[in-house]
Amino acid sequence: MQTKNTKTLYLIPYFTWIVLFVIAPIGLITYYSFFDLSGNFTFDNYRNFFSSVYLTLTLSSFWYAFLITLFSLIIAYPTAYWLTKTKHKQLWLLLIIIPSWINLLLKTYAFIGIFGLYGPINAFLNVFGIGEQQILFTDFSFIFVSVYIFIPFMILPIFNALDKLNPSLIDASRDLGASSWTTFSKVIFPLTVNGVKAGIQAVFIPSLSLFMITRLIAGNKVITLGTAIEQQFLVTQNWGMGSTIAVFLIIFMVIIMIITGQREKGATSNGKNK
């Protein structure tokens, strides 16, 4: 009896946390999404979301999140692969992780300086006589900075998956006549796909709701779901509409989680120690 009571006791902090910071906010957001500006119950917010303005916004959000995820993946996979082959992998890994400990806002401000008209990049371009370019407030700078911010979260799960991969499976594949490319596509990638999925989750979902980078680096030229929520709450004071967008954002997140969810088969072992 005693043990059962203590077990329940241990669960109290967890449940308090979940209720206060997960269930309650979602409940509140859902509640607010059914009220208009003057506080009357309405479904208008949901109707409005399916208007062309918000649909375009959603599409562009997805498009940018997709680009950010894609470029992160393209850079992260080879990097993670290279990391598993290096001698001091823990050190290299640490060097990649360290920037993610620095405050996001600080890093973003740093890029304003770097990309600015009088920043080092433009100074460099001037030396070659190319002349000053508008780098800040472009799609390029937005995606570049976002990829920079998110890339450790893509590298880490892929690195873990690759590191767990039994190297004799690669030998076995070569031994059975597979070229390097076939070995990658038939053995290495399928066995590390869960790492890739975890990386996609960690990058794609937060990318959907970026708002600080869009404002500081993209100069509000890129509007994502995140920016829209911020504007509704802080600028237009339309809490109802802001909540509705947030509800949809949560729904999208859940859908992505389900799509990139882990399959059980062969996922846990990765062929090691078997």
Place this chain on the structure above:
Amino acid sequence: MSETPIIRFENVTKSYDAETTVLDSINLELERGKFYTLLGPSGCGKTTILRLIAGFMQPSNGNIYFNGKLINNVPANERQVNTVFQDYALFPHLNVYENVAFGLRIKKLGKKEIEQKVLEALKFVNLSGYEHREIEEMSGGQRQRVAIARAIVNDPEIILLDEPLSALDLKLRSEMQYELRELQQRLGKTFIFVTHDQEEALAMSDEIFVLNEGHIEQSGTPMDIYDEPINRFVADFIGESNIVSGTMVADFRVLIGGKEFECVDKGLNPNEKIDIVIRPEDLEITSVEKGKMKVKVDTQLFRGVHYELSTYDDEGNEWLVHSTKKAEVGEFIGLDFDPESIHVMRLNETEEEFDKRLESYGEDAYAN
């Protein structure tokens, strides 16, 4: 042999940096259709030889020939060789059928042909009906068979086996030894088997290469190696043995522990220092008066088939005896043995000199 050896190593050296040499100028020739075993303690370079043949690494020096063709720079996926890995290296994301079919799919064979070959290979290793099992559902012994099926289905010229039995329990291991040997004879392929288990090597091989610290100590049939070990290392590694220092007084006379005994070796320098080996099963327990040697029984273990006695002579040399007779611990007993049981090993003798010496004894020396 007039036929070109299927594998030939010519002064093959493998080193990772200036200090660590894994293989030191290895020369060997392997004939088609035989069961070879590379035997040695861990770190002796046996797996390195296997990896060089498979193409997972390149020699630092020297040449490797396959059917007389230089293959130093042929990548692993273009070699007519398949490997059964120590940990089996089965693909966990594919089921049994797909694992076995992996090599065939890469060769882009037709669907029907693949199916026929896979089912045939699975039948060969007694795994019919297991096609759709996941690897995780298979036991150790079954995984082992899948790994073998995956190798043989590609019809390679050579099958390399990297300690494939080490993860199995004793009973399964001896069963698999029979099966592997039988499989090799049925297929008629060249098998190269790597192990550190001398019993396994003796039981299965046509020819054994005993390796130590990157070089071949001795090669020969299991009988040759067991009966005529070239030196202390081989004698010690292959089976239980009593190794003591002695002196060759004259031809056919050897001095061990202050006593002279008759032996069958000749042609050595008078009073040359040597090592001698007597196998525990060649020592017979008798009364102190009748025995050639008087020893005191220190411990006795019952091993099932025989008793294992650890005994000491007056000089303090240990003599291990395998006997079906019992003795009392602490008692003095006599040990009897034939002149043929004494194997004389010259210090620092090369394999070539050793073979020459044995040949000079003529057939009668072997007749026992």
